[in-house]
Amino acid sequence: MPRRYGPFGGAFVxxxxxxxxxxxxxxxxxxxxxPEFRSELRRLSxxxxxxxxxxxFARRLxxxxxxxxxxxxxxxxxxxGAHKINNALGQGLLARRMGKRRLIAETGAGQHGVxxxxxxxxxxxxxxxxxxxxxxxxxxxxxRRMELLGTHVxxxxxxxxxxxxxxxxxxxxxxxxxxTTHYLLGSAVxxxxxxxxxxxxxxxxxxxxxxxSLHAFGRLPxxxxxxxxxxxxxxxxxxxxxxxxxxxLGVEAAGPRGHPVGAASLTRGRPGILHGSYSYVLEDxxxxxxxxxxxxxxxxxxxxxxxxxxxxTTGRVRYVxxxxxxxxxxxxxxxxxxxxxxxxxxxxxxxxxxxxARRRRPNERIVVTLSGRGDKDLEQxxxxxR
Amino acid sequence: MATVAEAFRxxxxxxxxxxxxxxxxxxxxxxxxxxxxxxxxxxxxxAIELGLPFSDPIADGPVLEAAAGRAREHGTRFAxxxxxxxxVRSVLPVALLTYANPLWVRGLARSxxxxxxxxxxxxxxxDLSLEExxxxxxxxxxxxxxxxxxxxxQRGTERIRRIARATxxxxxxxxxxxxxxxxxxxxxxxxxxxxxxxxxxxxxxxxAVGFGVRDAASSRRAIATGADGVIVGTILEEIAERHxxxxxAMGATLREIAVAADRALAERDGRRARPSRFRTR
Numbered sequence: 001m002p003r004r005y006g007p008f009g010g011a012f013v014x015x016x017x018x019x020x021x022x023x024x025x026x027x028x029x030x031x032x033x034x035p036e037f038r039s040e041l042r043r044l045s046x047x048x049x050x051x052x053x054x055x056x057f058a059r060r061l062x063x064x065x066x067x068x069x070x071x072x073x074x075x076x077x078x079x080x081g082a083h084k085i086n087n088a089l090g091q092g093l094l095a096r097r098m099g100k101r102r103l104i105a106e107t108g109a110g111q112h113g114v115x116x117x118x119x120x121x122x123x124x125x126x127x128x129x130x131x132x133x134x135x136x137x138x139x140x141x142x143x144r145r146m147e148l149l150g151t152h153v154x155x156x157x158x159x160x161x162x163x164x165x166x167x168x169x170x171x172x173x174x175x176x177x178x179x180t181t182h183y184l185l186g187s188a189v190x191x192x193x194x195x196x197x198x199x200x201x202x203x204x205x206x207x208x209x210x211x212x213s214l215h216a217f218g219r220l221p222x223x224x225x226x227x228x229x230x231x232x233x234x235x236x237x238x239x240x241x242x243x244x245x246x247x248x249l250g251v252e253a254a255g256p257r258g259h260p261v262g263a264a265s266l267t268r269g270r271p272g273i274l275h276g277s278y279s280y281v282l283e284d285x286x287x288x289x290x291x292x293x294x295x296x297x298x299x300x301x302x303x304x305x306x307x308x309x310x311x312x313t314t315g316r317v318r319y320v321x322x323x324x325x326x327x328x329x330x331x332x333x334x335x336x337x338x339x340x341x342x343x344x345x346x347x348x349x350x351x352x353x354x355x356x357a358r359r360r361r362p363n364e365r366i367v368v369t370l371s372g373r374g375d376k377d378l379e380q381x382x383x384x385x386r
Numbered sequence: 387m388a389t390v391a392e393a394f395r396x397x398x399x400x401x402x403x404x405x406x407x408x409x410x411x412x413x414x415x416x417x418x419x420x421x422x423x424x425x426x427x428x429x430x431x432x433a434i435e436l437g438l439p440f441s442d443p444i445a446d447g448p449v450l451e452a453a454a455g456r457a458r459e460h461g462t463r464f465a466x467x468x469x470x471x472x473x474v475r476s477v478l479p480v481a482l483l484t485y486a487n488p489l490w491v492r493g494l495a496r497s498x499x500x501x502x503x504x505x506x507x508x509x510x511x512x513d514l515s516l517e518e519x520x521x522x523x524x525x526x527x528x529x530x531x532x533x534x535x536x537x538x539x540q541r542g543t544e545r546i547r548r549i550a551r552a553t554x555x556x557x558x559x560x561x562x563x564x565x566x567x568x569x570x571x572x573x574x575x576x577x578x579x580x581x582x583x584x585x586x587x588x589x590x591x592x593x594a595v596g597f598g599v600r601d602a603a604s605s606r607r608a609i610a611t612g613a614d615g616v617i618v619g620t621i622l623e624e625i626a627e628r629h630x631x632x633x634x635a636m637g638a639t640l641r642e643i644a645v646a647a648d649r650a651l652a653e654r655d656g657r658r659a660r661p662s663r664f665r666t667r
Contacts, residue, residue: 003517012486012513014445016538016563019545158451164442171444176564273487274442276513286464287491289441 001025001196005310011191013276017171020178025193027098032200037097041090048122049085050078051204055212055367060337061354068360070353071221073209073369075233076342082372083205083233084115084186090201092119095182102126102181106170108135108163108229109298109345110142111372112186117151119184127151130169132162135297142376160291163229163301167275187230188305191276195235195305202236209367210240217365223247223356226369227349228266228319229299231308233371238317239307247318250308251352253294254321263292264321265304266312279306295324295380296344298372322348330354331374331381343372344380389507390433390479391532391555394592397432397615401655403647404556404594404615405430407622407640408483410437410450411467412457418631423474425637430644434474435510435617438467438484445485445512447567449620453627464492468504475505481534481555483510486518494522498529508532508555516549523554534558539575543583550584556592557584559613566597567620577611585612601639602646609650616647 003009011021031037045051053074062070075083088105095103103125107113113129120127129146133155136143146153159165167190174183188198206224213220224241226234228250238248255262262268265280272281274289282290282302294300311317327344330351334342342350346369353368360366374381388396390406397404407426409419423434439454439462446454471480482501489497489511501509509531514522516535526533532555537546539562550557562568562575581593595608596617608616618640625639626632645659652659 010518011515012518013515014513014538014560015515015536015549016445016560018515018517018538019540158455159441168442168444172447172565175445176568178563270491273485273490273513275444278490281487283487283491285491287440287488288458289487 001193003192005307006313008279008306008309009192009195010278011276012273013191014175016175017178021191027094028193028197031094031097037093041093044089048079049089052208053077055216058338061334064333064337065354065357067357067362068364068366070357071365071367073205073367075205076370076373080114080118082111083202084112086204087186087198087201087232088115088119088184091184092123096123098182100180100182103184104128104170104173104181105184105186106130106163106166107186108300110139110376111298113146114142116184117146117149120151121149128154130154130156130166132156132166134161138380139297139376187232188235188307189230189275189277189303195277195307198232199235199239199307202232203239205233205236205369206238206240209237220244220246221365221367223249223366225249225251225349225353225366227251227299227345227371228304228308229301229345231305233369235305235307237369242316249352250317250319251349252319252321253296253299253348254323255293257323257325259293261290261292262321263294263300265302266308266319267321274303277306279309280304295327298345320352322351326351328381341374342370343374344377346371387475388479390481391508393432393479394556398592401651403609403644403651404432404592405644405647406433406435406594406617407431408435408437408619410439410453410457410623411462411470412460413462413466414460418633419470419473421633422636423477425633426640427477429637429641431478431640433479433481435481435483436467436470438482438488440485440488443485445565447565447620449567449623453623464488468500471504471506480506481508481510482506483512485513486511494525498526498531502529502531508534510534510558516552536560539563543580546580546583547587550588550591553591556594559593559595560597561595561608562598568598581612602642605643605646606650609647616643618643
């Protein structure tokens with residue numbers, strides 16, 4: 001597996017973690033070729049997580065946007081309500097093969113934490129999830145879910161008290177307990193081999209999009225759209241389509257209108273080193289990481305996966321940023337038009353997709369990865385009595 | 387003033403322990419530094435390790451993380467590090483400990499050039515692994531700086547051999563699984579095996595043990611591994627937080643650690659320890 005994507009990636013970690021990363025790399029190389037591992041993962045993906053997920057034609061939303069057809073890849077229907085289970089199952093099985101007894105994870109919106117908690121319960125691990133205090137406040141339902149699933153949720157009170165700091169805390173735990181513990185990193189970020197490992201486990205999204213598009217409308221869509229925080233659902237969507245003519249659009253969080261950076265590392269950041277990899281980062285001139293802002297806890301992160309940094313550089317994927325208010329509008333439209341409450345994360349992608357649809361002809365098709373459902377966001381969205 | 391590497395080798399050749407205290411750069415307490423440096427020299431310091439705060443210090447425990455956060459709130463910048471280095475360079479050889487990004491974003495060539503000019507002679511990057519260090523080593527070599535690599539507890543010895551051959555100036559041996567200042571838990575790691583392997587690979591490179599050295603007992607244990615000395619961080623930061631003028635208290639604690647290290651070294655060598663008020667220079 002590649003250590004680098006162009007100049008991006010690598011493994012900038014304290015020396016204590018290097019042997020564990022090598023062990024993980026080695027274990028994954030073996031597992032991905034092992035028919036037994038693959039069939040076990042396939043079986044659980046189908047019978048536990050609920051794969052494959054449908055590709056749904058959003059007829060009324062298409063009419064609202066006016067233009068190209070909008071199709072939704074329904075990752076929100078997976079067990080736990082998000083694409084995160086794809087990665088958690090794979091890494092959980094891998095951790096068991098490596099003889100680890102304990103899983104730790106970071107979480108922003110709580111979706112990855114919930115996925116880890118479910119896998120921890122189903123595969124019999126002791127599980128601990130680090131979550132920023134601010135995220136705990138704004139994603140309460142997921143905290144409760146994790147606790148009911150037998151996971152210990154640790155509140156992180158340092159720094160910006162969001163995802164970035166949860167990753168710091170998880171890394172510190174791993175440095176201390178590396179011999180017994182697997183760090184189940186939830187996004188395509190971090191040191192090698194995580195970005196590649198997570199991408200391979202999430203690529204099932206793009207592979208299904210390919211197959212289902214051919215089945216549903218006889219060809220590939222003209223565009224695929226996904227939201228990008230760390231970038232795991234996006235890289236899973238994009239990677240199997242890289243060698244096709246499908247246009248690819250990644251959508252970051254611009255935060256509240258007027259915020260200087262939001263959480264848009266690719267569109268407003270610069271190359272830098274954060275959490276073990278060289279990628280795009282929101283940082284000041286002294287190399288200190290900036291505090292981010294987004295209504296969506298899952299996108300509220302100052303870094304991004306290194307493969308996205310490379311895809312931006314090569315121009316293969318276009319990246320744009322969408323404001324809080326725009327994402328909220330898309331959230332309401334999807335709820336009213338289609339009876340689907342999306343998570344605030346993919347609501348960003350949805351808004352950008354609708355904007356694109358308007359510029360395109362009705363015979364074109366845009367697939368949006370609906371990476372999670374919105375039940376967790378009801379408090380953020382507020383009441384809607386109209 | 388000698389470089390860190392020269393001072394370390396001189397200490398080792400004279401059968402004195404290497405003792406390197408840590409001082410996190412914080413604009414708000416910059417005025418204390420001259421007195422602190424003097425006290426540390428008197429207590430037996432071989433060199434001083436200055437810390438440049440970083441927003442996401444993943445190798446640090448709660449004490450140093452909180453200290454870095456405060457330092458950043460006080461507006462501490464790279465220029466303050468250079469000021470500090472210029473302040474202490476006439477008293478002690480100066481090393482820098484920081485994370486990769488502040489140096490990378492500034493540009494390696496520029497960072498290293500400015501550091502060298504300010505009197506820093508060794509650079510330690512907490513999140514730079516051997517695999518990523520090649521460009522950094524070349525840039526540091528080019529500016530006449532020693533890029534010090536860290537080694538950590540591990541099962542085999544192949545990796546520490548490679549690190550011992552690649553490091554410059556000295557080898558920074560992390561004493562345990564954990565972050566800085568972490569309290570010892572679980573089985574203690576057998577570092578003797580790692581020290582022997584490092585010596586076999588690079589016979590002349592000084593070896594200093596850090597992470598968890600905070601008193602006489604931990605200092606003795608560090609020297610008993612066969613290492614040449616100790617690096618002391620968190621306990622000194624704890625003192626600096628408690629005292630508005632921490633020089634004397636920091637010096638007293640470092641002296642205990644230095645004396646214990648000297649005794650342990652003497653015991654290892656089979657000779658008598660120096661009188662407890664020994665001076666290193």
